[in-house]
Amino acid sequence: MSSIYIHIPFCHSKCYYCGFHSVASCKDQSKMVDAICKELILRSDFLNGKTIETIYFGGGTPSILKIEEIEKILNQIKSIHTIVDNPEISLEANPEDLNKDFLIGIKNIGINRLSIGIQSLNDDILKFINRRHTAKEAIEAVCLAKEIGFDNISIDLIYGIPNQDNSIWEENLRKIESLPISHLSSYCLSIDDNTVFSKKEERGEFSQMPEDESEMQYRMLVEWTKKNGFEHYEISNFCRDGLISRHNTAYWQDKPYLGIGPAAHSYNIETRQWNCSNNPKYIKAIEGGHIANEIEERDLDVQFNEYLMTSLRTKWGINLKEMEERFPKAWLEHLSKKIIKFKLHLNTSDNKVSIKEESLFISDEIIAEFFI
């Protein structure tokens, strides 16, 4: 089983917190779609003929694309790869793009999961982080999508935003209670390099929320999701009715994936690769028939560390039995010592080790020490 990720590097405007590659100008849009289709051909062997289980349009803002453009890319994938009977085909969308025609269009071409970037349901906060929609528009978009027949809808919410105090956060959670969603991705605001917030922070115009307060908001989130029937299956991800994000879960479970488009990352167990994050350069390379990317061979210690890092993000955790087969004994002994050291923070049973829900907010502290 494997996955394909398509990166759409365009946005109407840049959100202040976002560190993903995208440009706020769509002038090369159709060229980009052509390049993406061509890259799919150039890298048709990357997954060694494995069946595709999930396809994910991420960005940037994939809902900027025309329906025909999305269809063109999907058709290209189908013409090259075998796809399972019940694939998960997701598209990230901004509320302002989700009108009736667009929703019907993407549903008809096979998109069966929407990830809607709501981020906050407070208009002042939305302005503060430079979103282009209001809270009301976001709620309407979710309801409309459901009406048109999307049964697998995920939304994004950010907490730990300075100014978004506990009462606003609580109000956010209350407001989504009635929304027809099956999945929630809720992230603590982190200040990535090359974001507007990171620049503001350097200039001293912005300071992060104190950690005790953001931890409080995490606790509120966890409590709210429990009460509302969500399962906490990854640090920042919650689902109902078992509807995990199959695509993102593949990242955390060491499955191969092909990433297409500028700045997209790919993984085939032996290597990790990432495309150059410059739209004209990317297009030019593809037009010339080659891929502008960097390749990292994965030594065994990297494999060990990455397995720990990704697996321990999830409720499934690590499997010591599997690790014994892959890694040297000395590393596992190191790991056992650390497991004892952090036992208060861990669930352990039947060779499985995972981080307790109440300790996930300090998971880096634990994972870094597990590293070899």
Add this chain to the structure above:
Amino acid sequence: MKNIRNFCIIAHIDHGKSTLADRLLEETKTVSDREAQAQVLDDMDIERERGITIKSHAIQMDYLKDGEKYILNLIDTPGHVDFSYEVSRSIAACEGALLIVDATQGIQAQTISNLYLAIDNDLEIIPILNKMDMPNAMPEEVKDQIEDLLGCDRDDIIEASGKTGLGVNQILDTIVEKVEAPKGELNDNLQALIFDSTYNSFRGVITYVRMYNGKIKKGDTVKFVSTDSEYKVDEVGVLRLQPEERKEICAGDVGYLILGIKKSTEVKVGDTVTSVESPCEKAIEGFEEVKPMVYAGIYPIDSEDYEDLRASMEKLQLNDASLTFEPESSLALGFGFRCGFLGMLHMEIVQERLDREFNMNVITTVPNVMYMAYTRKGEVFEMHNPSDMPEPTVLDKIEEPYIKAQIISQADYIGQIMSLCLEKRGTLTNQEYISPTRVELSFEMPLGEIVFDFYDKLKSITKGYASFDYYQIGFRPSKLVKLDILLNGESVDALSTLIHNDNAVYWGRRMCEKLKDLIPRQQFDIAIQGAIGAKIISRETVKAVRKDVTAKCYGGDITRKRKLLEKQKKGKKRMKQVGNVEVPQKAFLAVLKLD
């Protein structure tokens, strides 16, 4: 011998000594353009980076004047008070000294103290006003200061610039004209002064000497007066940019000896070399065993590296004979070494060299000076470590080392300097105006109060204007108590300090506050307590970590996230596990820098 001139350079730190030396070497074609780089004589990376001279260096130049060839031996000396004994021996090896004064800053404390050393050794002083190219040079004012200080003729002061090369020829001419040729008898018994040594992994220890009387050649048997050890001479030579072998070196020369010595501690700066067959009647005056001023423990961060650390320290000692160490163990830190240093700069350099040259991650514990402890039974012993302090029932008294400090500053800052020195338990002994706007203050103070951050503070309260020098004046009784620091209830001996009773509570409080800032949040709350004996005098708490999470990990970019966590792990490797608390390397030293 009449065409030899031996001279050194004395200057306050940063007055441009090394740069001016570079110009002299270029002018005399001692270095080719190809070899030229800034601070030619400073060959350690640390010396170049910090712009300071740590080791003494010597170099021979040829200079043609009025058709006659002269040999000029320049001995470059360290410019920091930690190394003042080495400076004094280098001065003793010369007949002349270039007194370099920065035209933008004027005379400073070290200028004066080194100048007195030079005058005591009857050196011919050649005053030089350096950095004349700077727009803020104040030549007339600084010349007034030099005139007052030396009683020299104003016209004898040479205007120079290490940057532009101004005055370089005049300096060389003046050296030849004014500095006396060395005195000494070629036919007398061998008498030579050791002024430095270096270590070469192929040749062993290379001893630098100034020849006073007699001569020395390959195959001779010589001995060191202070240690009475005998050696066969493998090689003699002079110090060009690289050592150059010669058949013999004679009275008046500056040169090097290779004696098959493997341990640098055998070679003591200031010692006299003489012949075994016909020894000189007496040793050259001024030899002293160099005694460490500051002691601190050095421990490996990972206890398993103890043996590696020992090997590294031994290697380091090969070209730093003033470093002393002996094994010790600490309840908190395990096995390590008690080390003696010439001062705080020396200590920092040792720690940095261990890190750079030997890749050793070490913890340096809170440093202290040496104390004398007297017991009621009348025993006396040296205390190198606060944990050596006898029980109160046994202890009669403690004495601590005192120094005489000389501070030169703009008169505007007298008030601030006085209060700083009083705060550091100093007493003013003299106050003298060296010009209407500049004053020299003398204090007697405990050494323990100045070794840590005194100089930094002095610089900051006087906006960098004050300069400072000191020498030891013996031990005096003092009311000292041991301040212990407890982490989660366990005493961390490496953080113990001896402090004056009157300051104990304040220090205890400040140390806990400082540690609170330095110890990162961990899995659990950490109690930091200050205690004197069984009495807790202060407490702070480091709250348990609440948030340490990579919230977003999707889009497939696993590599970058992994690297961030690897960096985090590396940071932890630089911390020492003390009980169940991880203490960062810098915490052990930074606690001293209390405001």
